Amino acid sequence: MARAHLTRAMALGAAALLSLGGGWLYMRFIGNDGTSPLDVLRTALFTLVGFWLVWGGVAGVLGILAPPKRVARSAGQPLGMxxxxxxxxxxxxxxxxxxxxxxxxxxxxxxxxxxxxxxxxxxxxxxxxxxxxxxxxxxxxxxxxxxxxxxxxxxxxxxxxxxxxxxxxxxxxxxxxxxxxxxxxxxxxxxxxxxxxxxxxxxxxxxxxxxxxxxxxxxxxLFGRVMQFSAAYLxxxxxxxxxxxxxxxxxxxxxxxxxxxxxxxxxxxxxxxxxxxxxxxxxxxxxxxxxxxxxxxxxxxxxxxxxxxxxxxxxxNLIEYAKRDRRWCQGNLQHRRVLGAPDLKVWSRFTFIQGIMAYAASPLWLALMAASILAAALPSKYWWRDNETGIWVLAVAVAIALLLPKFLILVRSTLGRRNKGFGGTLRAALSVISEIVISTLLAPIMLCFQSKAVIEILFGLDGGWPATNRDEGRVSLSTAFAASWWVTVAGAAVLAISTAFASDLVPWLLPVALPAIGAPLLIAATSRGIASGRQPILFTTTSETAPAPIIVEQQRIFLSWTQQGSAPAEPAIAGTAAVHV
Missing domain, CATH: 3.90.550.10 (Spore Coat Polysaccharide Biosynthesis Protein SpsA; Chain A)
Structure with a gap:
């Protein structure tokens, strides 16, 4: 346990130093001609969301540096029931x-x-x-x-x-x-x-x-396979x-x-x-x-x-993911009600805060973007000179926090010959790059969905616990549009406002605004599957190249149960089969 405390302290210290250092650089560059209250707000937002971004990357780097561990399994029959x-x-x-x-x-x-x-x-x-x-x-x-x-x-x-x-x-x-x-x-x-x-x-x-x-x-x-690859490889x-x-x-x-x-x-x-x-x-x-x-x-x-x-x-597909994510958002925000419960461990309270910030960070990112547009729109002949470097600081910091752990995992997997189960090093590398591209395209859409969820919850709208449609796959363009038209409108509004009042900021907003505008197309496109019988080139995982016997057995049972004409007949009295426990 002492080792865990030391690791936590080091991780928290690294995340705090990196985020505070980034905030200091950001403030230095955007405040060259004097610090305004808007500069302070932007720096505070940058530092806060930056900490949680860096914190996630720190966990990945720690896992990469950790030596491989083999847990000894005791033999024999378990004693307990x-x-x-x-x-x-x-x-x-x-x-x-x-x-x-x-x-x-x-x-x-x-x-x-x-x-x-x-x-x-x-x-x-x-x-x-x-x-x-x-x-x-x-x-x-x-x-x-x-x-x-x-x-x-x-x-x-x-x-x-x-x-x-x-x-x-x-x-x-x-x-x-x-x-x-x-x-x-x-x-x-x-x-x-x-x-x-x-x-x-x-x-x-x-x-x-x-x-x-x-x-x-x-x-x-495509959406499911990106998630499957990420879960298995990263x-x-x-x-x-x-x-x-x-x-x-x-x-x-x-x-x-x-x-x-x-x-x-x-x-x-x-x-x-x-x-x-x-x-x-x-x-x-x-x-x-x-x-x-x-x-x-x-x-x-x-x-x-x-x-x-x-x-x-x-x-x-992203719509089903967002439905599940909406429930998690509501549940995590409820944790603010139990933060002060007596005698909880400090780390448990931090875990609650971390879960809350997993969703609260999305509207905070939007607030940072809005504050940046406002700053750019304010009349100042020095704006671009003072803010261009600040935007570079923001872009580079985000890129490093998100991308560095993934590329380090690729290097570690290559050196450890782990890539064989993922189709080889070339396919694994292409899959990692493709995962980054697709995740980047979908990130603004998820940012909007999560921000909407947080706002709805703050205004007292209950999302409940909807049933999960696990077999729900391909989404039509009309369904995708019905679920995300407002994301398109929001992206178009951001682009129009920045073009009219802060045109120098437009190139930096395009990676966010364009995916948002194209949300229905991206949702529909990523819900499509590969053609039957084709071996996918990207996002191959070990569960496909060398499936575990339990996976093969479950698929065999399911197909034998559900193939045409093999389903068992309904019992005469439906309740007779139920054994209550």
Whole structure:
């Protein structure tokens, strides 16, 4: 833990020095002819958003510098009983239940069936989807050793959303289990990884939660494949840096993690915030709060980026991503209500602030841009001389913070011969460059979506918890326009205003304004998939070049279940298949 404290101090110090140094340079260049209140505001905004930008880069650099780690896995059968929980909410039942089937087969093949039970916890409120869940649950009961080990229950009222779903299971059935592996409906984990996590809990009685770093799989669209490549190639290094800083007060991302049931039950009762949503009500981003409560109670919360065998699926287009991001935004902004909770660890409070700033930074960037346009529009014969260098400082600082870690990861992967699983060094390099280009084009659109979300929440508009359309892929141009026309209008307005009043600033605003104006086209274009049967040149990942057996097995099960004419018939009484737990 002392090492984590030292790493945190060094990382915070580096981020603070770099951001303050950048702010000092920025102020020096924009204030050559005298410092105005607008200059102070711009410098403050630059320093604040710059800190969080640099902070993300520092985590990546730490992960790159970290020596490779191999976690020794204790052998033998886990001692504790583990419940593997999959909450579902209006999901594709065949897809979700086939993942349970694949994980069950993996565990059975390891001879560990008597140590692991599965519970599908349904919050589904659409009757047609609920009927499908019963159908596929009966199919699931025909899997090896499923009887008496695989359960299903559906809540009549989904109080507290996913957190309430888990809490309901813990309160009703948690006493039968030592550990609970919490999944999402799109989660898939290898049986060996699950067993290793349970043994880690056995070996360390202070370990309250162990989080894996899931890899995104099964992406088909350009948007999804960019996210899949980034998660597989870039994210592990950022996760390693995060793990070094978090130490025993690590994050919890709400899924693909194992918890110690007694610790979770005793420590993680969530408060219902006073007032109505979006500011009050049930906490949507419950995972960060639960991690903080475990840490407060003295339990270790760790993330292990080296475990492997942990997978999830991601959205296939930016609209679906923005819908999910809107919920995360509302949940993270709720954390300001729990920042002052008694006895929380300092690092837990910092994690809350970090989550809040992940969304608050977007409107702050827009404020910086607006202040820069205003400064350029004010009459001053010295404006361009004084501000050209300041804009260069801003552009170079952003580029270094965003790009340097990615290129260092490419170099580290090349030296470590890691690129083979990503199609070779040339394809990996082209993929990294393409990821940077596409992310840069989509960044202004996400900036607008996140800023809109923050403003809506501040004005009391509740986004709720919409069901995730995980299979929603290609977006038509008309649908994309309906979702983002206002982004186009905003981009055009910025360009028109700057052309009329601050023409010297236009070249610097084009990388932001043009993608915003073309938002419908970019959203529609990136939602398209590659032609069937073609091997993609870019964004190849190891899950495609050498897919893990659990991935292959799940796909085989899903296809065998859903191919024409093979789906099981509905039971005569839909409720007879449900086993309540």
């Amino acid at each position: 583990t419940a593997i929980l999959m909450p579902v909410y209006n999901e594709d039942a065949a897809a979700s239940f086939s993942r349970v089937a694949a994980m069950n087969r993996s565990i059975v093949n390891l001879g560990l069936a008597d140590r692991f039970h599965f519970a599908i916890l349904s919050d589904t409120n659409r009757e047609e989807v609920a009927a499908e869940e019963i159908v596929w649950f009966e199919q699931l009961l025909s899997e090896p050793m499923a009887e008496g080990r695989v359960f299903y229950r559906r809540r009549e009222r989904n109080i507290g959303k996913k957190a309430g779903n888990i809490e309901d299971f813990i309160s009703r059935s948690g006493g039968a289990y030592d550990y609970a592996l919490i999944l999402d409906a799109d989660s898939l984990m290898d049986g060996a990884t699950i067993a290793a996590m349970a043994r880690r809990m056995d070996d360390d009685p202070r370990l309250g939660l162990l989080q894996t770093v899931p890899e995104v799989i099964h992406a088909h669209s 994210s592990p290094y950022f996760a390693r840096g995060t793990a070094l800083m978090q130490g025993e007060e690590g994050p919890y991302w709400g899924h693909n993690a194992i918890v110690r049931v007694p610790a979770f039950a005793a420590s993680c009762g969530l408060p219902v915030l006073s007032g109505k949503p979006p500011h009050g009500g049930h906490i949507l981003s419950h995972d960060y709060v639960e991690a903080a409560l475990l840490s407060r109670a003295g339990w270790k919360v760790e993330v292990d980026p080296y475990l492997g065998g942990s997978y999830e699926e991601g959205p296939e």
